[in-house]
Amino acid sequence: MEPQASLLPAAAVLAPAATAALIVLLRRAPALRDATLVIGAVITFAIILTMLPAALRGEVAATHLGELIPGASLSLTADAMGMIFALLASLLWVLAGFYAIGYMRGDQATNQTRFYAFYALCLSTAFAVAFAGDLLTFFIAYELLTVTTYPLVTHKGDDKAIRAGRTYLGYLLSGGVLVLLAMAIVFASTGQLTFEAGGFVADHLGSGMIILVFALFAIGFGTKAGLMPLHAWLPGAMVAPTPVSALLHAVAVVKGGVFAVGRMIGFVVGPAALADIGVQTFLSAVAAATILVASIIALRQDHLKRRLAYSTIAHLAFIVLGFSLASETAYEGALFHIVNHGALKITLFFAAGAIHIAAHKDYVSQLDGIGRRMPFTMVAFAVASYGLAGLPPMGGFLSKWHLVLGALEAGQPVFAAVMVGSGLLTAGYLFPIVYRAFFKPLPGAAAATADSPASDAEVVATAPASASDAPPATLTIEAEHAHAADDHHDDHGEASPSMVVPLCVTAGLGLLLGLGDLTGIYDLAAKAAAAVTGGGP
Numbered sequence: 001m002e003p004q005a006s007l008l009p010a011a012a013v014l015a016p017a018a019t020a021a022l023i024v025l026l027r028r029a030p031a032l033r034d035a036t037l038v039i040g041a042v043i044t045f046a047i048i049l050t051m052l053p054a055a056l057r058g059e060v061a062a063t064h065l066g067e068l069i070p071g072a073s074l075s076l077t078a079d080a081m082g083m084i085f086a087l088l089a090s091l092l093w094v095l096a097g098f099y100a101i102g103y104m105r106g107d108q109a110t111n112q113t114r115f116y117a118f119y120a121l122c123l124s125t126a127f128a129v130a131f132a133g134d135l136l137t138f139f140i141a142y143e144l145l146t147v148t149t150y151p152l153v154t155h156k157g158d159d160k161a162i163r164a165g166r167t168y169l170g171y172l173l174s175g176g177v178l179v180l181l182a183m184a185i186v187f188a189s190t191g192q193l194t195f196e197a198g199g200f201v202a203d204h205l206g207s208g209m210i211i212l213v214f215a216l217f218a219i220g221f222g223t224k225a226g227l228m229p230l231h232a233w234l235p236g237a238m239v240a241p242t243p244v245s246a247l248l249h250a251v252a253v254v255k256g257g258v259f260a261v262g263r264m265i266g267f268v269v270g271p272a273a274l275a276d277i278g279v280q281t282f283l284s285a286v287a288a289a290t291i292l293v294a295s296i297i298a299l300r301q302d303h304l305k306r307r308l309a310y311s312t313i314a315h316l317a318f319i320v321l322g323f324s325l326a327s328e329t330a331y332e333g334a335l336f337h338i339v340n341h342g343a344l345k346i347t348l349f350f351a352a353g354a355i356h357i358a359a360h361k362d363y364v365s366q367l368d369g370i371g372r373r374m375p376f377t378m379v380a381f382a383v384a385s386y387g388l389a390g391l392p393p394m395g396g397f398l399s400k401w402h403l404v405l406g407a408l409e410a411g412q413p414v415f416a417a418v419m420v421g422s423g424l425l426t427a428g429y430l431f432p433i434v435y436r437a438f439f440k441p442l443p444g445a446a447a448a449t450a451d452s453p454a455s456d457a458e459v460v461a462t463a464p465a466s467a468s469d470a471p472p473a474t475l476t477i478e479a480e481h482a483h484a485a486d487d488h489h490d491d492h493g494e495a496s497p498s499m500v501v502p503l504c505v506t507a508g509l510g511l512l513l514g515l516g517d518l519t520g521i522y523d524l525a526a527k528a529a530a531a532v533t534g535g536g537p
Contacts, residue, residue: 003062008051009076009131010063012086015044016093016124020117027113037116038097044123045090048083055083056520058527062133069136072193077133079195080528081266084335085130085259087521088342089251091509093123095502096251099350100243102498106357109241115155119243122148122252129256135183135193138263139176142224142256146172149253152244153237164236171233172253175223182216185209186268195263197531199270207277210269217264218283225257225320226313228290234313238305242353245305250346254312255338258319262334266532271326283324288418290317295425302363304352307429308345314422315341315388321415322403330406332529336399339521340387343510344396347384348430350503351377354495364433369442371434374494378437380507385430387510390423395513 019040026033051061055078065074078086100119104112125148128141146169154165187193190204201210223230234254238245248254265271265280274280291314298310315337322334354377355361359370371378387394390401400419407416494500512518 003060003077003133004054005064006051006061006078007063008047008061009078010065012044012047012051012078012090012131013076013124013128015047016040016120016127019044020120020124023113023117023120030112033113033116034101037101037120038094040120041090041094041097041123044127045094048086048090048127051078051083052087052520054078055080056523065137071191072136072187073134074137074140075133075194076128076131076137077195078131079133080524080531081259081262081335082130082132084339084521084524084528085255086127088255088339089123089126089130092251092342092346092506095505096243096247096346098498099246099353099502102496103241103243103353103357106496106499107241109155111155114151115241118148118151119247122152122247124148126252126256129259132195134195135186135268138195138260139179139183142179142260143173143176145253145256146176146224149244149248152247153240155241155244156239161239164233164239167236168233171223171230175220175230178216178220178223182213182220185213185216195267197267197528198534199266199268199273201268202270202273202276210273210277211279214264214269214274214279214283217268218261221257221260221264222283222286222320223257224253225261225316226254227286227317227320228293228313231290231294231313235306235309238303238309242305242349242356245309246346246349246353250342250349254316255342258316258323258334259338261320262323262331265323265326266331266528271331271533274324275326280324280326284321284412284415287317287321287324288415290314291321291418291422292425295422295429298429299425301429302365304355304362304364304367304433305349307364307433308348308352311348311388311426311429312345314426315345318400318403318419318422321419322406325406325410325412325415326533327406327410328529328533329402329409331532332525333399333402333404333406335525335528336395336402336522339525340395340399340510340513343506343513344384344387344394347380347503347506347510348388350499350506351381351384354499354503357499358492358495360492364436367433367436368440369437371437372442373492376494376500376504378434380503381437382434383507384510385427385434387514388430389427393511393514395510398514 019036022036023033026036054061061078063076067073122145125141125145129145132138132141150165150169153168154161186201190201192200226234294310294314298307301307319334319337322330387396390396404416404419517523
């Protein structure tokens with residue numbers, strides 16, 4: 001169906017930008033400034049919802065933006081795939097707005113106006129990525145997304161944040177250079193940059209050039225998606241405030257990276273062309289290796305946000321693997337997982353931020369018994385962990401089920417086995433956190449037991465026989481974290497409602513996505529997958 005002229009895609013991009021401008025103007029009225037962040041998010045979500053009925057009917061709203069270079073138009077189109085990303089981003093932005101206000105106030109953060117303004121701006125560029133109707137618009141939007149998130153990554157302004165920011169820009173802008181080169185080759189060879197379901201380069205490029213273009217796109221977008229070994233910027237970016245970490249992992253940069261891989265495979269090169277030359281198998285192998293290696297690294301991380309960061313790297317590779325398998329069911333499962341991973345991972349990061357603000361604890365080894373003091377936060381964490389492991393009836397099970405079936409449909413049982421096995425690894429690095437929170441005693445209780453009077457016989461029995469039997473003078477890293485945390489904030493409860501309510505809602509969303517097709521988002525995924533693989537209009 002031909003795109004229908006509409007200003008709504010442009011309105012969805014401009015609303016967050018206008019929100020950012022208002023936030024700056026209201027910098028001297030903090031209450032109004034903070035309210036503007038949430039109101040802008042609600043308005044943007046409403047704009048995107050108005051486009052949903054038409055998208056479900058197969059209609060595409062489009063805004064023509066003119067030509068930047070001769071023969072290459074800039075455009076925004078609300079097709080099924082773009083609507084999936086935009087719906088996810090806009091809904092989570094509403095919840096993240098409330099959460100960010102509670103976090104920044106609780107952390108007594110400085111430069112809050114700058115933070116909220118760039119928070120809104122990066123959503124504006126994320127919606128431009130979602131609705132880009134051509135490679136040129138997509139490239140510009142994605143590079144702007146990188147630039148607008150940089151001040152958020154470096155918000156703390158210390159040496160560690162600045163170093164992380166340099167790494168962040170170095171990796172992502174280098175990936176952008178490769179994408180630009182691939183885009184130039186495509187345009188010179190085809191005279192076209194407009195996305196087309198099923199791809200458009202196969203009739204214009206030989207197999208050698210298709211391999212080159214695919215490699216440039218895969219490395220460029222793979223860097224932004226955090227595929228190994230191009231992932232180093234992502235764990236480093238965890239120095240940012242937790243609302244930024246949540247945004248990067250659930251909505252913005254890395255999710256935009258896997259979305260870009262899906263666009264490239266489905267709307268530029270084409271699954272059929274890739275299957276003919278077999279080049280996508282290499283990308284599938286890299287994604288499968290990333291799933292395993294990142295999950296194993298996550299098992300060893302004591303810092304909670306770093307453990308979640310490596311979890312993200314693994315689960316983004318699930319999505320890349322689904323796109324690369326070139327089967328309809330796998331492509332559909334990859335789109336499902338964009339949505340389900342977004343809801344589940346933002347819950348985990350929200351919980352990590354709530355723990356940081358309420359308990360001032362950032363390490364897994366500090367979390368013994370914390371579920372007794374923060375039951376809502378840790379139950380939400382447990383629900384999201386269960387869903388991310390791919391267990392029913394959570395939405396994570398539904399998307400992983402489609403990914404595994406898609407791998408078998410593509411004749412790749414090894415990749416199916418990797419995805420099934422990774423569920424055990426996910427449980428291995430998330431479930432122990434839940435166990436610590438609910439089934440281990442609070443540090444204070446353990447200390448009280450240790451300080452209770454002992455009999456003379458017990459003292460004699462436990463006393464070291466000689467100096468050589470005495471415990472080492474230094475504590476382990478885990479014990480240092482635990483003792484440092486036990487000195488303060490042991491009487492904490494939950495974080496503020498503006499933080500706890502959003503994380504409970506996102507955990508509930510992860511469950512609801514497994515029970516039904518909310519707002520038709522799975523129907524959109526099925527339509528997009530069918531169009532890309534030739535199974536539908």
